[in-house]
Amino acid sequence: xxxxxxxxxxxxxxxxxxxxxxxxxxxxxxxxxxxxxxxxxxxxxxxxxxxxxxxxxxxxxxxxxxxxxxxxxxxxxxxxxxxxxxxxxxxxxxxxxxxxxxxxxxxxxxxxxxxxxxxxxxxxxxxxxxxxxxxxxxxxxxxxxxxxxxxxxxxxxxxxxxxxxxxxxxxxxxxxxxxxxxxxxxxxxxxxxxxxxxxxxxxxxxxxxxxxxxxxxxxxxxxxxxxxxxxxxxxxxxxxxxxxxxxxxxxxxxxxxxxxxxxxxxxxxxxxxxxxxxxxxxxxxxxxxxxxxxxxxxxxxxxxxxxxxxxxxxx
Amino acid sequence: xxxxxxxxxxxxxxxxxxxxxxxxxxxxxxxxxxxxxxxxxxxxxxxxxxxxxxxxxxxxxxxxxxxxxxxxxxxxxxxxxxxxxxxxxxxxxxxxxxxxxxxxxxxxxxxxxxxxxxxxxxxxxxxxxxxxxxxxxxxxxxxxxxxxxxxxxxxxxxxxxxxxxxxxxxxxxxxxxxxxxxxxxxxxxxxxxxxxxxxxxxxxxxxxxxxxxxxxxxxxxxxxxxxxxxxxxxxxxxxxxxxxxxxxxxxxxxxxxxxxxxxxxxxxxxxxxxxxxxxxxxxxxxxxxxxxxxxxxxxxxxxxxxxxxxxxxxx
Numbered sequence: 219x220x221x222x223x224x225x226x227x228x229x230x231x232x233x234x235x236x237x238x239x240x241x242x243x244x245x246x247x248x249x250x251x252x253x254x255x256x257x258x259x260x261x262x263x264x265x266x267x268x269x270x271x272x273x274x275x276x277x278x279x280x281x282x283x284x285x286x287x288x289x290x291x292x293x294x295x296x297x298x299x300x301x302x303x304x305x306x307x308x309x310x311x312x313x314x315x316x317x318x319x320x321x322x323x324x325x326x327x328x329x330x331x332x333x334x335x336x337x338x339x340x341x342x343x344x345x346x347x348x349x350x351x352x353x354x355x356x357x358x359x360x361x362x363x364x365x366x367x368x369x370x371x372x373x374x375x376x377x378x379x380x381x382x383x384x385x386x387x388x389x390x391x392x393x394x395x396x397x398x399x400x401x402x403x404x405x406x407x408x409x410x411x412x413x414x415x416x417x418x419x420x421x422x423x424x425x426x427x428x429x430x431x432x433x434x435x436x437x438x439x440x441x442x443x444x445x446x447x448x449x450x451x452x453x454x455x456x457x458x459x460x461x462x463x464x465x466x467x468x469x470x471x472x473x474x475x476x477x478x479x480x481x482x483x484x485x486x487x488x489x490x491x492x493x494x495x496x497x498x499x500x501x502x503x504x505x506x507x508x509x510x511x512x513x514x515x516x517x518x519x520x521x522x523x524x525x526x527x528x529x530x531x532x533x
Numbered sequence: 534x535x536x537x538x539x540x541x542x543x544x545x546x547x548x549x550x551x552x553x554x555x556x557x558x559x560x561x562x563x564x565x566x567x568x569x570x571x572x573x574x575x576x577x578x579x580x581x582x583x584x585x586x587x588x589x590x591x592x593x594x595x596x597x598x599x600x601x602x603x604x605x606x607x608x609x610x611x612x613x614x615x616x617x618x619x620x621x622x623x624x625x626x627x628x629x630x631x632x633x634x635x636x637x638x639x640x641x642x643x644x645x646x647x648x649x650x651x652x653x654x655x656x657x658x659x660x661x662x663x664x665x666x667x668x669x670x671x672x673x674x675x676x677x678x679x680x681x682x683x684x685x686x687x688x689x690x691x692x693x694x695x696x697x698x699x700x701x702x703x704x705x706x707x708x709x710x711x712x713x714x715x716x717x718x719x720x721x722x723x724x725x726x727x728x729x730x731x732x733x734x735x736x737x738x739x740x741x742x743x744x745x746x747x748x749x750x751x752x753x754x755x756x757x758x759x760x761x762x763x764x765x766x767x768x769x770x771x772x773x774x775x776x777x778x779x780x781x782x783x784x785x786x787x788x789x790x791x792x793x794x795x796x797x798x799x800x801x802x803x804x805x806x807x808x809x810x811x812x813x814x815x816x817x818x819x820x821x822x823x824x825x826x827x828x829x830x831x832x833x834x835x836x837x838x839x840x841x842x843x844x845x846x847x848x
Contacts, residue, residue: 378842407833408840410802411761438840439795439833440802443758446726473836480754487725487755518722518754521788525723525753527693 222363222398225300225320226429226455231490233481234268235261236433237459237506238289239304240475242272244465248282249509255292257505261460262296264498266478269293270302270323270457274310290317302365306337311351314362321363322355323401324348326388328370328380335376336369345391352396366392367401367433372417373408382417389421399429399455404444407437407473411447418451431455434476436462436516441476442484449488456481461503461515477517479503483524496524537678537713540615540635541744541770546805548796549583550576551748552774552821553604554619555790557587559780563597564824570607572820576775577611579813581793584608585617585638585772589625605632617680621652626666629677636678637670638716639663641703643685643695650691651684660706667711681707682716682748687732688723697732704736714744714770719759722752722788726762733766746770749791751777751831756791757799764803771796776818776830792832794818798839811839 226232238257242248249257258269271293272286286303293301302321305314314322326344327333333341348366355364370376371385389400402421404414414432422430432448434441434457445456458481464474482494500520506513541547553572557563564572573584586608587601601618608616617636620629629637641659642648648656663681670679685691686700704715717736719729729747737745747763749756749772760771773796779789797809815835821828 373840373842375841378840406840407837410799411758412803437833437837438798439757439792439831440799442754443726443761443799446758446761473833477754483753484725484755484758488727516754518752518788522722522752525688525693525721526690527688 221361222428225363226399228427228429228454230454231449231485231492232268232429232455233266233478233485233492233494234270234302234431234455234457235266235460235478236270236457236475237461237463237478239270239272239283239302240457241459241463242282245282245510245513247510247512249505251285251288253505253509254285254289257460257502258289258292259296260502260505261499262299264502265492265494266499267298267493268300268302270304271319273304274313274317275304275306287317290319294318305351307347308350308354311354315354315358318360319362321365322351323365323367324351325367325369326392328368328385328388329374329377331376332370332374341388345388345395348392348397349395356396363398364396365399365401365431366397367403368392369403369405371402372404372413373406375406382420385417386420386424389424393424393428399431400425401431401433401455401457403433404435407435407440409444410440411443414444415447415451418448418453422452429455431457433457436473436476442480445476445481445484446488449485449490460499461506461517461520463506463513463515473514473516479517479519483519536676537743540678541714543742543744543769545769546764546800546807547583547770548581548793548800548807548809549585549617549746549770549772550581550775550793551585551772551790552776552778552793554585554587554598554617555772556774556778557597560597560825560828562825562827564820566600566603568820568824569600569604572775572817573604573607574611575817575820576814577614579817580807580809581814582613582808583615583617585619586634588619589628589632590619590621602632605634609633620666622662623665623669626669630669630673633675634677636680637666638680638682639666640682640684641707643683643700643703644689644692646691647685647689656703660703660710663707663712664710671711678713679711680714680716680746681712682718683707684718684720686717687719687728688721690721697735700732701735701739704739708739708743714746715740716746716748716770716772718748719750722750722755724759725755726758729759730762730766733763733768737767744770746772748772750779751788751791757795760791760796760799761803764800764805775814776821776832776835778821778828778830788829788831794832794834798834
């Protein structure tokens with residue numbers, strides 16, 4: 219078994235809290251390092267083990283991630299916790315490697331138009347960037363997991379519908395250049411469950427024994443339905459954020475990631491043991507409410523609680 | 534082809550706006566008759582054809598439905614529109630028949646405990662009540678569709694988990710006594726998509742050529758995922774309410790029905806033509822905002838709009 223299956227066991231489900239990165243990507247007011255640490259520790263106590271912790275991007279542009287090294291350290295100190303950080307160029311990758319982070323994430327846009335507009339580079343150049351990341355990983359001492367997200371994989375804010383064959387082609391190339399995991403991202407929440415299921419199934423086929431992550435946004439209320447379809451199609455790594463934190467730069471007023479608490483409930487209801495105590499997880503929202511009072515929080519479990527007759531751990 | 538398949542074609546999808554009944558069941562401030570009529574007419578203009586319009590319950594207890602006869606008349610005047618009203622006893626059924634409503638709905642609780650607590654009668658007595666409704670339908674001149682909902686079919690606010698075999702047994706009895714359609718209801722939003730899919734599949738099998746309705750609440754954020762599972766399992770009639778209007782008497786603070794606009798988007802994304810213009814439908818929310826300002830409205834489409842590259846009609 220290769221390392222990535224140790225991190226993301228293929229006989230179970232891995233749910234990743236991305237609120238500390240994707241959720242904070244656009245916020246004006248962001249929590250202090252101490253608050254982020256409390257957020258992580260309380261979620262860890264609730265059973266969460268996977269955390270996207272920040273980006274190795276210029277702190278001038280993204281001050282919310284200036285403390286990423288401290289947050290990596292916090293994660294590293296929690297037994298069994300796994301941290302992920304975004305790094306989009308060689309400088310960032312080297313910083314990420316130096317931080318000791320367990321997983322480095324990169325991104326390729328599904329469409330040329332979005333790649334040029336958002337990253338000012340071609341998709342081929344972005345893939346070459348991922349290849350370089352894999353080489354740096356191989357040359358490193360601790361060899362972190364490398365994950366490459368395909369943004370706009372299910373619909374593009376610039377061109378609209380996206381040809382799934384393009385996404386499959388990119389996924390193939392990414393596995394070819396050595397990534398441990400591809401993350402199929404519905405960045406702007408365009409898809410319904412049929413589309414998510416079909417694309418996930420195709421990427422799972424390509425991935426072979428490697429895991430496939432599906433990263434969904436709840437922009438049009440399809441997030442949980444899409445997550446359900448992704449699970450049915452064989453995805454075993456799913457992203458979400460506490461309270462659905464996170465806006466979308468391409469859809470003003472849109473909600474962010476799939477609500478993590480509801481995602482846990484969904485997985486448990488489908489028979490996937492998450493190891494997460496939903497009631498303890500919901501309680502962590504108090505931190506966000508107190509520290510980021512301007513951000514809307516979403517979620518059904520937080521409103522209604524667990525159904526009668528379900529224990530706190532098994533929804 | 535019997536009458537019910539004329540109303541609910543089995544080669545397509547029928548989406549029912551239940552906001553005017555289920556959505557108003559618990560509200561303190563309710564819209565005037567004129568506002569209800571505007572709500573219906575604007576949704577009709579957007580393509581909606583199925584409306585649950587109210588209850589034939591004592592107007593003293595449910596003043597929000599005192600104008601049910603006027604609303605039935607409004608629906609009857611719209612070509613191709615189909616109205617549904619709730620009637621829970623013989624007096625109500627006779628009033629419903631006299632109103633000329635096209636469909637009469639009754640309810641049986643899935644659990645004895647809930648039946649006794651909520652309706653102060655046994656489930657057997659409730660089924661006998663449905664049988665009487667079918668006899669009165671048969672003796673009537675216009676022979677409305679009879680639909681029997683099984684409330685708490687996917688979880689009970691009193692006893693918790695519900696044995697699906699009990700629900701299947703009740704559904705069998707209901708079809709036996711002559712109902713045209715059974716509506717499986719997740720009244721308190723306890724279920725996930727696996728459970729919804731399995732129960733729907735079983736009831737569809739029993740129903741034979743008759744339609745099966747699935748009535749879902751979004752209490753724990755699973756509404757759209759559950760609707761997707763119900764469609765996959767063969768349900769062709771689904772309920773929702775504009776903006777997810779409607780609380781739940783058994784779960785304070787819980788949201789109501791599945792958001793109608795998001796349900797339309799889901800169906801279109803799965804290849805089911807709904808005939809509904811989502812943008813026109815979303816625009817009708819202005820009526821609810823203006824007239825029922827105390828009620829929270831939900832929904833992704835209303836927040837984010839249609840994805841780029843989709844026409845207003847085909848999501």
